[in-house]
Amino acid sequence: MRMGDVAAMEFRQTLRIVWLPVLLSCAALAALVVWTQGGGRWLGEELLDPEQRAWLEAHRGRVVLGYDPRAHPVEFRNEAGEFDGMAADHLHLLERKIGFEFRVAEFDSWEEAVEMARAGKIDLLPAVARTPEREDFLLFTDAYLSSPTVILVRDDGPDALTLGDLHGRSVSVARGWAIESYLRREHPQIDLRPDPDLTQGLVDLSLGRVDAAISVLAIAAALIEREALTNLRMAGDAGRTVELRIGSRADEPVLHEILERGLASISRAERLEITRRWVPLTDAPGAGWQVWLGTGAGGALLLLALGSVLAWNRALNRIVQQRTGDLERELAGRESAEAALSDSEQSLAVSLEAIGDAIIATDSKGCIVRMNRAACELVGATLEQSFGRPARSVFALLDRVTREPVAGALETVLASPDTVGVSADALIVAHDGCEVRISETCAPLLSRAGQVVGTVLALRDVTEEHELRDRRLDSRRLEAVGQLAGGLAHDFNNLLAAIMGNAELIQLDGDADSANREALDEIVKASQRAANLTRQLLAFSRAGHVEQRDIEVHALIESLVDELGRERDARVRLECELDAEGSNVRGDPQQVENVLRDLCANALDAMPVGGTLSIGTRNVVPNRERLLSHPGLAPVPHLEIRIRDTGVGMSPDVLARVFEPFFSTKRARGAATGLGLAGAYGSIRSHGGAIEVESRPGSGATFTVLLPLAERPDDQAPPVVAGEGRVLVVDDDDGVRLLASKVLGGLGYDVATCGDGLTAVDLFKKHHREIGLVLLDLTMPRLSGENVFDRMQEIDASVPVIIASGYVESPTARGMLERGARGVLWKPFHIDDLARTVQEHVVPSKDREPS
Numbered sequence: 001m002r003m004g005d006v007a008a009m010e011f012r013q014t015l016r017i018v019w020l021p022v023l024l025s026c027a028a029l030a031a032l033v034v035w036t037q038g039g040g041r042w043l044g045e046e047l048l049d050p051e052q053r054a055w056l057e058a059h060r061g062r063v064v065l066g067y068d069p070r071a072h073p074v075e076f077r078n079e080a081g082e083f084d085g086m087a088a089d090h091l092h093l094l095e096r097k098i099g100f101e102f103r104v105a106e107f108d109s110w111e112e113a114v115e116m117a118r119a120g121k122i123d124l125l126p127a128v129a130r131t132p133e134r135e136d137f138l139l140f141t142d143a144y145l146s147s148p149t150v151i152l153v154r155d156d157g158p159d160a161l162t163l164g165d166l167h168g169r170s171v172s173v174a175r176g177w178a179i180e181s182y183l184r185r186e187h188p189q190i191d192l193r194p195d196p197d198l199t200q201g202l203v204d205l206s207l208g209r210v211d212a213a214i215s216v217l218a219i220a221a222a223l224i225e226r227e228a229l230t231n232l233r234m235a236g237d238a239g240r241t242v243e244l245r246i247g248s249r250a251d252e253p254v255l256h257e258i259l260e261r262g263l264a265s266i267s268r269a270e271r272l273e274i275t276r277r278w279v280p281l282t283d284a285p286g287a288g289w290q291v292w293l294g295t296g297a298g299g300a301l302l303l304l305a306l307g308s309v310l311a312w313n314r315a316l317n318r319i320v321q322q323r324t325g326d327l328e329r330e331l332a333g334r335e336s337a338e339a340a341l342s343d344s345e346q347s348l349a350v351s352l353e354a355i356g357d358a359i360i361a362t363d364s365k366g367c368i369v370r371m372n373r374a375a376c377e378l379v380g381a382t383l384e385q386s387f388g389r390p391a392r393s394v395f396a397l398l399d400r401v402t403r404e405p406v407a408g409a410l411e412t413v414l415a416s417p418d419t420v421g422v423s424a425d426a427l428i429v430a431h432d433g434c435e436v437r438i439s440e441t442c443a444p445l446l447s448r449a450g451q452v453v454g455t456v457l458a459l460r461d462v463t464e465e466h467e468l469r470d471r472r473l474d475s476r477r478l479e480a481v482g483q484l485a486g487g488l489a490h491d492f493n494n495l496l497a498a499i500m501g502n503a504e505l506i507q508l509d510g511d512a513d514s515a516n517r518e519a520l521d522e523i524v525k526a527s528q529r530a531a532n533l534t535r536q537l538l539a540f541s542r543a544g545h546v547e548q549r550d551i552e553v554h555a556l557i558e559s560l561v562d563e564l565g566r567e568r569d570a571r572v573r574l575e576c577e578l579d580a581e582g583s584n585v586r587g588d589p590q591q592v593e594n595v596l597r598d599l600c601a602n603a604l605d606a607m608p609v610g611g612t613l614s615i616g617t618r619n620v621v622p623n624r625e626r627l628l629s630h631p632g633l634a635p636v637p638h639l640e641i642r643i644r645d646t647g648v649g650m651s652p653d654v655l656a657r658v659f660e661p662f663f664s665t666k667r668a669r670g671a672a673t674g675l676g677l678a679g680a681y682g683s684i685r686s687h688g689g690a691i692e693v694e695s696r697p698g699s700g701a702t703f704t705v706l707l708p709l710a711e712r713p714d715d716q717a718p719p720v721v722a723g724e725g726r727v728l729v730v731d732d733d734d735g736v737r738l739l740a741s742k743v744l745g746g747l748g749y750d751v752a753t754c755g756d757g758l759t760a761v762d763l764f765k766k767h768h769r770e771i772g773l774v775l776l777d778l779t780m781p782r783l784s785g786e787n788v789f790d791r792m793q794e795i796d797a798s799v800p801v802i803i804a805s806g807y808v809e810s811p812t813a814r815g816m817l818e819r820g821a822r823g824v825l826w827k828p829f830h831i832d833d834l835a836r837t838v839q840e841h842v843v844p845s846k847d848r849e850p851s
Contacts (some may be wrong), residue, residue: 498735
């Protein structure tokens with residue numbers, strides 16, 4: 001064999017023995033990296049399956065998330081008012097990977113966000129710890145952020161602490177977080193002081209208001225660095241690891257699966273980048289076994305080097321601590337009241353900008369020495385303008401009713417330094433004359449010797465809070481008036497049912513002469529007008545019947561605008577801007593049309609010398625303020641209808657009563673019943689919507705109507721045909737019983753009637769096997785309709801029962817429907833309505849199997 005052939009053979013053998021395994025290992029490692037960077041899946045693999053993609057398309061723009069606005073750096077509302085933080089970065093990255101955008105709802109506190117999730121009004125919480133209570137309404141992904149909880153103290157606190165050492169001490173925790181519920185359950189002896197956010201708790205500890213704070217290590221480290229709280233240190237481990245997950249509503253498992261897959265697709269490198277942005281020099285939690293397998297050798301060397309560095313740092317730390325202790329003991333004898341005051345002022349300066357309320361620091365005489373930005377904006381003066389001046393010369397407090405100057409919390413503390421002053425509700429008059437409704441709290445700043453060296457004054461703008469409360473009180477007042485109106489309308493409807501029904505029967509007879517027929521027509525018309533009047537009363541009380549039909553509101557508005565264009569004063573200009581993409585709502589077309597017609601009529605009346613009437617629409621999702629102002633609203637897409645005029649406007653006292661029944665500014669001319677706007681208010685609320693008004697004298701008025709968009713088509717009413725079977729009519733009104741007997745008897749039914757509850761139960765007990773339907777009134781003598789229904793259900797639950805009432809939206813009626821009543825017949829009813837209802841539900845005796 002030649003030397004060249006031997007060399008070639010040796011080269012190939014070397015390639016097989018040495019280089020081939022190396023090449024295969026490199027290929028395997030490259031594949032592992034591709035798989036790891038792909039979030040545990042091969043590049044090109046589809047992240048979501050078709051069912052999950054279809055779910056996202058069906059819910060685009062409708063999935064709402066809520067978050068804690070103060071949990072920096074995990075999640076918070078930044079200076080631009082946007083959702084920000086580590087959780088936000090993960091959610092935004094997840095959105096890009098699944099091609100979907102969540103809608104962010106704004107809340108003022110973490111507790112409020114959790115309660116909205118519990119009520120099903122938001123769909124997910126992006127950073128929430130799993131607890132047994134939350135598992136009732138949330139599904140949780142795997143943890144993507146985790147960190148131990150630690151005990152923090154001031155530099156002059158104990159060197160080492162456990163949870164047992166904290167018994168009897170005041171400890172700050174973040175309100176509503178899982179660690180709070182754990183400590184209350186497992187360590188009730190600790191005096192917990194929940195703070196609204198993590199920053200406030202650390203500031204309270206720094207200022208000496210509490211003995212210790214328990215916080216998440218990674219978050220505490222970032223906040224201490226951000227707020228420069230140099231006098232805090234770690235004293236021990238709290239024994240709990242906080243694992244943050246994405247929690248989604250329990251009744252949407254597909255959304256949970258999508259979130260799980262989206263999180264799994266985020267690579268370790270991406271998580272590291274997010275974490276290092278908010279918590280420098282801290283590794284991301286949750287590194288998978290894939291990463292450790294791919295970096296094992298390098299990790300071992302890194303750990304060895306890291307161990308050496310840690311050992312060296314530990315030795316240096318002991319030396320530094322020993323030297324620091326010597327210095328502290330040396331300086332301890334030189335401290336004075338002046339140094340203590342300097343320390344207090346330095347801590348106060350650090351905390352001022354970290355608090356959202358207006359904070360003002362004064363000296364022992366009440367003169368201003370510091371103010372944060374919020375305080376400058378509230379009082380309308382800069383620190384340079386206010387420094388050294390008495391606080392009450394910069395801003396004054398007035399009694400809201402008498403508008404006389406009042407002493408506030410600052411004066412209370414200066415007069416009695418051992419108290420904390422509180423002024424719950426007052427008007428602040430700023431340097432520029434602006435008035436704001438505020439609550440005021442003041443606490444003394446004490447030296448180590450117990451002397452008052454200054455005060456800290458906290459001012460909170462509560463204007464919006466009180467406005468929301470006033471609107472809720474107005475809503476409750478209108479509800480009370482509505483209950484009275486609904487009760488009157490219920491009794492009136494019984495009379496109208498008999499009048500209208502009998503008149504329609506005589507019309508169908510055909511034997512009346514022309515004069516009598518005209519009289520009958522007038523009776524029916526008058527009855528219908530009376531029914532419309534009661535419908536307005538019932539609409540205001542939210543107790544009337546709301547038909548469920550599709551309403552194309554744009555078509556309705558266009559028809560109304562054409563009509564107004566023919567009838568309006570020539571000096572009135574009409575503008576119509578229908579910008580909403582969807583205008584189909586579900587409800588009663590007549591009621592919605594009446595609302596729009598009444599609002600337009602009021603607008604025209606408000607412009608006696610001409611002006612502009614504009615009607616516009618758009619699609620909106622109610623924001624937080626609207627959801628709080630109108631508890632019946634849901635955070636789903638709505639149609640917003642704006643009707644604006646340039647007329648005389650309304651004074652504040654008229655504006656406060658504009659939706660009350662029987663209140664009208666036109667009464668002096670005899671032009672109105674006062675039910676138009678009251679009926680509009682009730683009609684819109686009974687459709688699940690809301691109505692708002694804005695107006696000032698001389699500046700016109702704007703009425704805004706919100707209606708939820710429809711989701712399903714209307715049903716076609718069946719034709720009326722002859723029937724068979726026995727119907728039991730139970731009603732204390734003779735006219736209603738007579739009308740039902742005539743109508744149903746004429747259609748071929750066997751009709752039995754009775755006028756009180758006990759007689760109805762006895763009759764039903766004897767003949768329930770022959771009865772195919774019961775038409776049951778709610779209010780009767782001897783035994784109520786509810787009790788009659790319950791006894792009939794005990795005797796034979798297979799017999800259908802229909803409630804006949806004009807006032808059915810009550811707990812009693814709703815309870816009967818939930819327990820098996822088949823439906824409702826609204827009074828006053830047309831004979832066609834009566835015939836169709838019986839035809840739909842009656843069961844002939846030969847077809848029924850009694851229970």
